[in-house]
Amino acid sequence: MLSYSIFKHFSKQSKQIIRCKHAPDHWSVVRKKIHPVDKAMEHFDDFYRQVFGKKKWSDIREGLLGKQKYVAVVNNLSDSDETMKKFELEGAINVRKVFQIEKERLQEELAVSKRNSVLNKIFRLDKEMDKQLETKEEIKNVELFSAKNFSLKTSLETADYDKRRLVDSKNALSAEILHEYVPTSKIKGKDDFIPESAHYKLYDTSSEFSVTVEKEFDIHFPENLNVYCYMTEDTNFAPALNGETGVLNYYLMDGGSILPVLALDIKPGNRVLDMCASPGGKSLLALQTLYTDLVVSNDVSMSRVNRIQGVYKQFLYDFKEKWNNTRVKLTNMDGRYITDDTFDRILVDVPCTTDRHSLRENENNIFKPQRIKERLKLPELQCELLVNALKLIKKGGVVVYSTCSLSPIQNDGVVHMALKQIWEETKIKIVIKDLSPALMQGRHIYKFADKQLLKYGSLVLPNLANNFGPTYFCKFKRIK
Secondary structure, eight states: OGGGSOOOEEOTTTOOEEOOOOOTTSHHHHHHSOOHHHHHHHHHHHHHHHHHOHHHHHHHHHHHHSOOOEEEEEOTTSSHHHHHHHHHHTTOEEHHHHHHHHHHHHHHHHHHHHHHHHHHHHHHHHHHHHHHHHHHHHHHHHHHHHHHHOOHHHHHHHOOOOGGGOOOTTOTTHHHHHGGGSOOSSOTTGGGOOOHHHHHGGGOOTTSOOOEEEEOOOOOOOTTOOEEEOOSTTOOOOOOOBOTTSSBSEEEEEGGGHHHHHHTOOOTTOEEEETTOTTOHHHHHHHHTTOOSEEEEEOSOHHHHHHHHHHHHHHSTTIIIIIBTTTEEEEOOOGGGOOOOOOSEEEEEOOOOOHHHHTTOOTTOTTSGGGHHHHHTHHHHHHHHHHHHHHHSOTTOEEEEEESOOOTIIIIIHHHHHHHHHHHHOOOOEEEEEOTTGGGGGTTTOOBOOGGGOSSOEEEOOOSSSOOOOEEEEEEEEOO
16 A cells, blocks of 8 residues: 555645655564564573583574473373373373483493492502512512622722712812802792792682582482473474363473472472462472472462462362362462461572573563563572572472573572572571482483583573473572
């Protein structure tokens, strides 16, 4: 239509120039406009290329922009047996069983490694003993030979003298020559050397706080928790249907999202707080362990709390009568100001840049111009939420901090800030659990970031083969 193109129109009556512009949804306007997803991509390209390197970032980027994969969490309150049989017939695998098989394989590898280590040690000791015996035999032979042929008298008679070092008293230069053999009292350049003690002060960390990191070699996968995934790149699950109890048979979620819940190591009778619970998938996952005494699903926004309630109604039959305020409790609070300190486990799945969403959806995108201040203040908010969780958790309890971002600032950076604040302001003692050995059980399902890139937590990297994540998570245990 001409009315939506730029042109000059001279009115016969006024001879006035009229300028018309394209409509806002015209292709030329849309193409020129910089959208939030474009800003997110520009930011990630600049930042993450420096963090991961050009090649690795290229692979991660491809995964973020590719088709996301999901896992299906079987609902124990619906037709669970039939659902699992159906999945297995379709070629899906039970993640829990994969973890169990890998655990057994890792134990075998460890046993073989230990046996080889012992054998190598014995072999080295044998070689050292043989060498010592040979040396003793050589010394014995030399002593016998010396005793026979080289007495002190014989040695003096046959010795060669170094006449260069004889000083002639009649020679005037002899005094000067003597100086060549007198050691100096001071090493040249010693004044310029830095003593080792002074050099060590350059690396003095006494002003910093100490962090105890303990390796964890096992991750418990509850026997009632059945999670399925497809190993093929292009296969995904169909939408869930209702079972005989009137609730859905399974819940679809990002595969990386199950790991923070597994890291909580939920035990029978535990009281669990999901501090930032929306949309409710991780709270539901905790309930599916069938271990919890109570799960409190909290969020700061009432609309998000309603969304969690909607998920519960879809998956927990007779929600109002049997679950609400008995096994499940919904709360609408700012997680920074929760004061209930009766929890055994706390999940702090904080608001973040949600990297995958930021590259796909302009709607509600954190990279919108109107949300710049909110985005820049994210680490501060994340730190405050984590600090409060570490203060609330019971002695012996576990806190897991998680994000769906690749950002080291929002991940290890926030963990470091929170630990420093706890160290400065409280007498609480926290231990970081390094889960990297335990997560070897999932090495064929997930791609984890190199440990050299991380100081505290673990990070699932998106990739085209198994396109889960990004998911960062870090486990804390309060011991005092």
